[in-house]
Amino acid sequence: MKKTNKKVILAIILISYFMILLDNSIIFTGTVKIAAELNLSQTTLSWVTNAYSLTFGGLLLLGGSIGDIIGRKRVFMIGLTVFAVGSLLVGLANSAVMIILARAFQGIGSAILAPTTLALLMDSFSGEVRTRAIAAYGATAGIGASIGLVIGGIFASLLSWRDGFFINVPIAIIMIGLTVLFIPTTQATQAKRLDLIGALTSIIGMTALVYSLVGQQGRLLALLVAVVAIAAFIWQEARTKQPMMPLRLFADCERLGGYIARFFYLDAMLSMWFLTPQIMQTHLGFTPLQAGIGFFPLTVVNFIVALQVSKLTTRFGNTKLLTVGIATTAIGMCALGFFSEQVGYALGIAVPMILMGIGQGLTLSPLTVAGVANTLPADAGAASGVVNMVHQIGGSIGMSFIVAVSATFKNGLTSYHVAMGLATVLLIGALLAVIGLILPTLKKESE
Template identity: 30%
Template structure:
């Protein structure tokens, strides 16, 4: 007899019991996606609120930058450790711990009266997110099997792009309404709801006692933090500045040291050969590029609308509503097409659509039609990127055993966070003159860079992404 991740321990698996079990699985997916939605939301929801936060807390420009990056630093830097903890102590236990930390940190951020408390709370949010995100994705892959898993992963992947877009919309509405602190307050009831319901639906799961690879965790965390910090600084200091090059060089050294430690250790944080598997490597590349393009599009569009065109926070958010819808539709369609077309065709088509959507924005200027050009172009690009995101997650997780699901999901999510930082750093550097002066110059060039990146990724996907349709392993009977 096989045991579902949601099955009651004494309930036999008869056909007449399947509807109730099916409903419970989809309720669990809803709760997990709601948790992930909060994490993705907090990457972009802050952007629209930054001017109000700066005015209320008297923050300078450098401190204001850290309000955004301190979250992604901890989120991306600790992701692999979070994945390993999920595999060692159980995904549910790790998820509930991360959710508790994230919810408490959100309340602290909402109540913050100064820079120190706010930045500390944002870092704690990142720590909680790094524990929650890979654990949640691991639960998705162990709760669903066969064709249902592809559908569930499609829903999960759609949350990434939709959460980013809705973050801009929600951030504008809350900032213009009850105030910026509510961008953090809204996380609290959601976190409490998930904490109350999830333990009743998902069993704790087995522990797999193993020593933790602390040196590896420190090296990969420091390397990822250095990489993200260097890329963020590039937008301010330039790519050739010591403030950019030194963190990037330090990141390279940390990653090299991590590879050495993992190969020599008896209980490594991760099997570095995982990245030599084409599905995982292809999925990681797709996640990196797709997230970079999506987050950079939100960043450029938000800054352009508010600083160049004089849009309010709410009006800016409304412009991105079709973008959120496009991302969700693209993800949903890809989850259905993957089993018929295969990963390569879906990924290449998605990237090609994204490039076609972004390319017309290369001519962006002060008179470009917002509703006739900018909004539909971004929606088309988001449609393609939504398809790529679901392909990335499905390809990376398709051939992973249950015991590695936490780590594999951590690898994919790490590339998600790094991708967002890469995208913003690159486009902010290209469009630096326009951003600083509040003029349209530079925005078009930044969109040209994004369109070229999408085209290059489409070409790379031809050779890197397997053409096979994803085959799910580790099903109910543990078949390999």
């Protein structure tokens, strides 16, 4: 394949992945305008985000498995189409029911796209080029989420929140056209049937788990359903000959450590992305646009550091970058817990964000590498699905837990301090996963 084609393929993958990550956070700075225009209560407004999380998190494993069965190029174009239609419907929504259903439909497209983008990357690149491509993919995960807050603030303040969704439509159409021209058609990686029992139990389990965290009624029942369905899913995957998520993916300590560390890391980061724009608006008087711009220290530093990750990986190794990256993020998160109006934005938020930008830039790419390490070609889609499932579910669980606990404190600033403290503890958990599971594999390889 020509070198030019390889660059175009990587661009298609990264732009598509960036697009779905953008819509995961762009909503945060536009919620006030959405609620005012559609006359939504706070409870109803929460479902604009929750509906997306439910379908995205619930269908991720199925999305990764389907690509292995019917070909990733075909599934990729289906995902782009569904996501584009969902984005159009969100932009056109004129009622609570319509926007919630449209966001749920958009989540289906994301669930198909997210694992397929990484699996296509694994198919298209090998060796050192693959390492650099995965580094770019991991960097996109951090930059997409951070810059979504900035873009959301721009659209909400200067244009319309609807434009943040309408813009996905022409981008998706262009990506579909480029996919037809440049991405080679792939057959199923192995002849197998869809694991219907596994698909059904995983959808029920993941959807019920997300609902138990973000739902309004029947959360305990949903949690019980989630536990039973996930247990049934694991039992099915252990006994079936053609599982949609081979349990051997978790037998490798490097991959397992990558999954656990990513889970805790996203727990902490999504909570920070969700709460910090609010604290800037309520305690510093920032507009949505100013709150979005307030994330520039993190976003810009993250971008600069992420560009150096492939070189740093070659020099220091993936595990060392992970250790330094997570530790630096934890220091920055801890520093956010000392914010007050008296300390101000520069010292209270901007400086900690610089530290977190360095940490995030060093962390997300190596976490992606660890999550797909030593993966067989036949398991690429399933492994990619697990990476993205951990990313999505981890963020939802962490944010729900931290917001629920911190909300018990009536003082807004105290609540934020508690939230950042809890997020720091979760980052320490991610660091321990790296030290306990991934670091020993490095020692074995050097012996």
